[in-house]
Amino acid sequence: MAGNNALPISLFREEFMRINLMAACIGMLFLMVPLASGAADYVIGEGDGLDISVWGVKELTFSVKVRPDGKITVPGLGDVAASGVTPKELQVSLGTRLRELVKNPIVTVTVRDITNSKVYIYGGGIKSGVYDLQRRTTLLQLLCTLGEVKTADLRRAYLLRNGKRVKEDFYKLFIKGESENDILLESGDSLFIPLLLDKNVYILGAVLTPKAVEYREGMRVMEAILEAGGFTKFADQDDIIIRRKVGQKEQSLEVKAKKLFKQGDLSQNLVLEAGDYVLVKESLF
Secondary structure, eight states: OHHHHHHHHHHHHHHHHHHHHHHHHHHHHHTOEEGGGGGGGOOOOTTOEEEEEETTEEEEEEEEEOOTTSEEEETTTEEEEOTTSOHHHHHHHHHHHGGGTSSSOOEEEEEEEOOSOEEEEESBSSOOEEEEOOEEOBHHHHHHTSOOOTTBOGGGOEEEETTEEEEEOOHHHHTSOOGGGOOBOOTTOEEEOBBOSOOEEEEEESBSSOEEEEOOTTOBHHHHHHHTTOBOTTEEEEEEEEEEEETTEEEEEEEOHHHHHHHOOGGGSOBOOTTOEEEEEEOOO
8 A cells, every 4th residue: 555655645745845945935036135225235337327416416417327447427527437336335436526516415326227247057957048136136046036947956056256166056055945055146156057967766676677767856765666666576675775976976875674664764765866776686585
C-alpha cells in the first residue's frame, strides 16, 4: 500500500512547496520599497533624467538629462558634474554654487527617469537579459520576477559585483526560503545563473527497472527506487549507496532501508539532488 501512495504524496509535496514559493515571492514583491523613498541612496548616472528646482526662482526650475560626460547644464552656472553622486549630494553642491546668484537657495533634485541603474543576468540557466532597477530591489525579489527556474542550477549561481563574487549559491535563499541570506542589489551587478546540466536521478543495481528518473524538488531515495520498480528479490535493502558530486569531490551516503521499513526511521529516506546515482547492491546470501 505504501508503494501505491508514494508517488501521489511526492507530487502533493512538490505542489505544496511550489504554492508556498509563489506566495513568498508575491509577498516579497509587495514589500519592494519605491526608489523615491530611498532616493538618498541612489547614485545618479549618465542618461538619467533629473528635475531640478530652486524654490521661488522660476528660471532655475527645469528638467535635464545627464550627458555621457556625466555633466548637466545649469542656467547661470554652466556645466555641473552630476554623475556619481546622490540626489542629496547634488542638491548640496548646487545650493552652494547658486549662492552666487540667489540668496539662501532652496534646491530640490528629483530623479525622473532612471536609465543608468541596471543588473545583468546571464549563464544559460534562465533567459539572459538586463533588469532595470526602478526601485530598491533585493536578490530574492529579482529572482521572483524571473519566472521558471527549473532548468537553472541555483547551487552554482553567484552574484558578481566589481569583479568579485559577493554572493554564491542561490538555492537556500530561493528554494529553502532562508531570506536572512538575502542581499540588496546595486547598479552594475551581474547574476550568473548556469544551466542545470543533469536533471535526472539514476537508479541502478538490484531494482526491477534500472533507469534515469527526472529529478523533482524534494524527491527522496525511496520514491526514486519505487519509480524504478522497487527492489528485486536479490537486493540487500541495508546496502544502498547514494553517489553525489559536490564541486570537484564525490560524496557517498549510506541508506539502510530496513530501518525505515521495520523501525520507521525516516532519517534513512534521504532527500536526493539532481545528478545523484542510487546504487542498490545485491545480497551475498
